[in-house]
Amino acid sequence: MTEISEDILKKVIKERESDTHKGDYGRVLLIGGSENYGGAIIMSTEGAINAGTGLTAVATHPLNLAPLHARVPEAMFINWRDAKLADLIKNMDVVVCGPGLGMSDLAKQILVILRRCTSEKQTVVLDASALDLISQDKNLLPTNAGHLILTPHQMEWQRLSQIRIPFQTDSANIDALNQLIPDTNALLVLKSNHTHVYNGTGQIFVNPIGNPGMATGGMGDTLAGIIGGMVAQFGPGVETVQAAVYLHSLAGDLLAKDNYVVRPTELSKVLPKLMKKYSELA
Numbered sequence: 001m002t003e004i005s006e007d008i009l010k011k012v013i014k015e016r017e018s019d020t021h022k023g024d025y026g027r028v029l030l031i032g033g034s035e036n037y038g039g040a041i042i043m044s045t046e047g048a049i050n051a052g053t054g055l056t057a058v059a060t061h062p063l064n065l066a067p068l069h070a071r072v073p074e075a076m077f078i079n080w081r082d083a084k085l086a087d088l089i090k091n092m093d094v095v096v097c098g099p100g101l102g103m104s105d106l107a108k109q110i111l112v113i114l115r116r117c118t119s120e121k122q123t124v125v126l127d128a129s130a131l132d133l134i135s136q137d138k139n140l141l142p143t144n145a146g147h148l149i150l151t152p153h154q155m156e157w158q159r160l161s162q163i164r165i166p167f168q169t170d171s172a173n174i175d176a177l178n179q180l181i182p183d184t185n186a187l188l189v190l191k192s193n194h195t196h197v198y199n200g201t202g203q204i205f206v207n208p209i210g211n212p213g214m215a216t217g218g219m220g221d222t223l224a225g226i227i228g229g230m231v232a233q234f235g236p237g238v239e240t241v242q243a244a245v246y247l248h249s250l251a252g253d254l255l256a257k258d259n260y261v262v263r264p265t266e267l268s269k270v271l272p273k274l275m276k277k278y279s280e281l282a
C-alpha cells in the first residue's frame, strides 16, 4: 500500500506548451443531471472545466440548460434524449457518466448507448447513479472502453460488489474489482474519509488528506469531473487518478483552514491556482 503524496501533483501536472490549442487538452462529455439532480452534473462540469479540460460537453435533461450555461458557459449542451448523443460519445476522449443521472428507464437507455458507442481509445468514468444501475444489471458496464474508472462511495461499492461496508478490506475490494471487470486497465476509486485507489494488478494507493468539511452533497460529483478533466489532459493511468484524488482533497483542506464547510463549487474555483503552482514545481 502506498500513501499518495504531494509529489504526484508535481509529476502529473505539466506546464502548458505555447504551441497548443484546446484540442490538445482533451474532449470530455459529462452525462447526468435528471430533473431533480441538475446540480450534480453542473458541479461535475465545474470540476472538469476548472481542472483544465480542453473542450467540455454535457448531456443532460433540458431543464438544466439555462442553469448550466449561467454557471459554466464554457460547456456545450446536448439534450440527453437527442439521437446525436451516440455520435457525440464516439468523438470524445473521456466520458464521465452518472452524477445525478437517476434510476429511470431513460438513464438505463443512456447506459446502453454508452456501452454501444465507446471504444478502445476512450476512458469512461462511472459515478453515482451509473454505478447503482450497473449494480442492478452488470451488462450495462461499458466494457469496450479502453479504460474504466469507477468512483463509488462505500455505499455504492456495497451495492456493486455485494461487500458490506465493514467488510470492504483491500483484498476483498481487489478481488471484487477483478471479478467485475477482468481487465487490468480498470481503476477503482473507493471514496471515504481516506479514499483508496486500486488497480486491477492489486496496487493500492491511499489518500492521507481531506477533511470532514468536505462531507457535503456534490463533493463526489466534483471529483468525478476533476478525474475526467485530468485524464483528458494527462492520460488514463493510475498516477493521473491519484493526482486528481489528492488535488481534490488538497483544495478541500485549503478551504477548510478558514471555513467550517467546504462547498464543492468553491473547491472547483481554487483548482486552477493549485494546478498552476504544481505545474511549475515539476
Ligand SMILES: NC(=O)C1=CN([C@@H]2O[C@H](COP(=O)(O)OP(=O)(O)OC[C@H]3O[C@@H](n4cnc5c(N)ncnc54)[C@H](O)[C@@H]3O)[C@@H](O)[C@H]2O)[C@@H](O)CC1
Binding pocket: 036, 037, 038, 039, 040, 041, 098, 099, 100, 101, 102, 128, 129, 153, 154, 155, 156, 191, 192, 193, 217, 218, 220, 221
Ligand atoms: N445537488 C445534487 O443534485 C446532488 C445529487 N446527487 C445525486 O444523487 C444521487 C444519489 O446519490 P447519493 O450518494 O446521495 O445517495 P446514495 O443512496 O447512493 O448514498 C448516500 C448514503 O450512503 C451512505 N454512505 C455510507 N458510506 C458513505 C460514504 N463513504 N460516502 C457517502 N455516503 C455513504 C450514507 O448514509 C448516505 O446517506 C446520485 O445520482 C448523485 O449523483 C448527490 O451527488 C448529492 C448532490
Ligand SMILES: Nc1ncnc2c1ncn2[C@@H]1O[C@H](COP(=O)(O)OP(=O)(O)O)[C@@H](O)[C@H]1O
Binding pocket: 128, 152, 153, 191, 192, 193, 194, 195, 209, 210, 211, 212, 213, 214, 215, 216, 217, 218, 219, 220, 221, 222, 223
Ligand atoms: N470526512 C471526510 N473526510 C475527507 N473527505 C471526505 C469526507 N467526507 C466526504 N469526503 C469526500 O467527499 C467526496 C464525497 O463523495 P460522494 O459521497 O460521492 O458525494 P456526492 O455524491 O454527494 O457528490 C469523496 O471524494 C470523499 O472522499
Ligand SMILES: [Mg+2]
Binding pocket: 127, 128, 153, 220, 221
Ligand atoms: Mg456521489
